[in-house]
Amino acid sequence: MADLNDARNTSLSTASTQEGKRVKIVHLSGPIRIILETDEPMEVETFTREQLELDGTERASPANNDKDFRVVCLSGPIQIHLPVDQLGAFRTISSEELCDNNEGQGTLFTPIDKNKPSATEFDCNNPNDTLSPFCPYIPGNEILLKASETGRPIRAKILKYFPATLSCCMVIRFLDPPIFNNTSECVLKLFDRRFSTQQREEREPWSPELENKYQKFVRCGDAEELFSYWNAEKEDFDEWSSAYVRNSRRWSAVKWETYLHWMSTTMYKVEKKAYEHMTDLQGEAVPKMLGEVVLDQAPVVPEGEDDPERMEEDSASISSIDPDEHPEVVSISGLLLQHIEGFHMTDVHEHLPYEHWQSTVDSAIEVLHRIQACGIVNRDINTRSFIVNPLTRKVMMIDYGLVGFREDCEDEQTWDMVQANQDEEGAVGQVMRAMLKGKGDGGKGIVYKPSERAWRLLYRFGSEEGEMEAGTEEEDEYVEKHKDFVFDK
Structure with a gap:
């Protein structure tokens, strides 16, 4: 099923309707399966263009488990307009209808009936809300x-x-x-x-x-x-x-x-x-x-x-x-x-005063360097994987289910290339810099200064000319030129 909240599968933009309401325009691609809640159970799924030409634009199918449903054939590109302030109901429109609407011919969404119950969205951050009703992992059990x-x-x-x-x-x-x-x-x-x-x-x-x-x-x-x-x-x-x-x-x-x-x-x-x-x-x-x-x-x-x-x-x-x-x-x-008490580093602005933000992020990058020195590269680096003790401001990193190991690489050059492509340091420093931008007093934020190791990897594997030789005077000159560069606030 197409996930309307998944930025990997959709591109989002905003538009205004004639009624002055803000909506999200979601462009969908690929096979799409949509379950729509109606007065009678309805199931909607897509067909290929070839199936559409053979079967027509709409057809009825026998119900499974005595449930009534309709099969609606959709052809792309498809846009779904969701009211920003009222998510829960939507309809599809054709590209022709979209063009007409953009010229002032009608509205771009179906009004929501507030009296009609809507499906509850799964909230994985709610301990009482689990993916399966059979899940036994509930506090108290x-x-x-x-x-x-x-x-x-x-x-x-x-x-x-x-x-x-x-x-x-x-x-x-x-x-x-x-x-x-x-x-x-x-x-x-x-x-x-x-x-x-x-x-x-x-x-x-x-x-x-x-x-x-x-x-x-x-x-x-x-x-x-x-x-x-x-x-x-x-x-x-x-x-x-x-x-x-x-x-x-x-x-x-x-x-x-x-x-x-x-x-x-x-x-x-x-x-x-x-x-x-x-x-x-x-x-x-x-x-x-x-x-x-x-x-x-x-x-x-x-x-x-x-x-x-x-x-x-x-x-x-x-x-x-x-x-x-x-x-x-x-x-x-x-x-x-070990149970680590603390908060996710992404929430540092909610738990620590501004003067401690920079040192906290720098500590997280130092922890990352120590882990890398153990021959580990994290393929799923996430700033929420860093836990900060609110009293000592000590930083620890968790979650290692998706990592690679130096010993699995053919040689040191391959290992360096893996680290360069992953850029774990930048994934922490740059993301936290952007996340904290303007959140300090007077619109302050933090800076990110890449390490010498990061610059050397960038020189060797980040050039459009291809991989550069390591240990050369040119590499040293490149590092010397960039070592003081800082991504500012």
């Missing part, structure tokens, strides 16, 4: 785990849940045992594809029925076969993903579920490896890794199963899958991490 190394059972209580991540991240308090690895509370980062909000943005929500299909896929050996294939692809190309598969959009739901589990397992391995590389930084620049766990899962049986014998058979068959024999395709792994 208990969670059962097992220590990966010893198999020791662990019972804990969920204190806080952070749903807007690639994993399921929560603060827990240990109940039995009350102390684990010298701590009573920590962050549990569980790589659970079932309830990962970001991984399932374009997938159907998890359900017990879908889980049964996946478990059957595991038992017949198909899941392990796909894991082997995808592992080989990633071994050959570290950044491989489903985006490189031409027909991935036609994958079945259970194959997508297998892929999501593979992705979660891969991110767990990567993040664990990253913390092992940063042993000397743990507790200083990054959180301490306190342990590794797996979710202690109960047998999955769909609700509403009215055949007791079938229920017992399904329950037994699912529970008979031995995680030791199928560790990758069955187990849901997690990391226990």
Whole structure:
């Protein structure tokens, strides 16, 4: 489904209607599937131009599950006009109608009926709002785990849940045992594809029925076969993903579920490896890794199963899958991490006075340099990944599920090129400079001064003439010329 809030898929501009209301103009491209709420259930999906010519402009189809719906054929370019102050209802218009409207022939949107209920938008920042109604990670609930190394059972209580991540991240308090690895509370980062909000943005929500299909896929050996294939692809190309598969959009739901589990397992391995590389930084620049766990899962049986014998058979068959024999395709792994108290660096202007903004951002860049020195490059650098202690102003970095390692590069030159292309330092300094611009007293902000390392990488890999040789007098002259340059406020 086209996400109207996703800047990667849309381009936004504003326009005025004849009634003086402000609207957003959203230009959509690619296959679009739109679910529209109406008085009667309606489902709208797009067809190709060839299908349009063969089938006509509108056709009715048999309803699934006794629901009425219509199939409407749309042809691009398509513009959807959304009232800025009243999101929730919209209609499509043709390019001809748009031209007429721009010349003063009618309005550009359908007025909203405020008395009509509208669909609730998913808010991943609300701990009580989860992607699936089956999600058990709710503050107050208990969670059962097992220590990966010893198999020791662990019972804990969920204190806080952070749903807007690639994993399921929560603060827990240990109940039995009350102390684990010298701590009573920590962050549990569980790589659970079932309830990962970001991984399932374009997938159907998890359900017990879908889980049964996946478990059957595991038992017949198909899941392990796909894991082997995808592992080989990633071994050959570290950044491989489903985006490189031409027909991935036609994958079945259970194959997508297998892929999501593979992705979660891969991110767990990567993040664990990253913390092992940063042993000397743990507790200083990054959180301490306190342990590794797996979710202690109960047998999955769909609700509403009215055949007791079938229920017992399904329950037994699912529970008979031995995680030791199928560790990758069955187990849901997690990391226990030190709980860092503080705020996201993106909110520094709300928590610290202006005179501390510059030093805080500089500290974050220094932390980044120390992590890079461990042979790690972050492919998903985000300024929200830096947590600032409001009392000490100490900065730590979190989230390492999408990183690369120096050891995976052929040579030092390749590693330098990877770092140059990623430009992690600029992704922090420049973004924070732009974010804080004008927010200080008297319209003040912060500056960003690139490091010498950043200038050397830019000289070698940023030239339009191609890659330049390293360690030359020309490189030294370039660095000397630019070393004092500052991106100002």
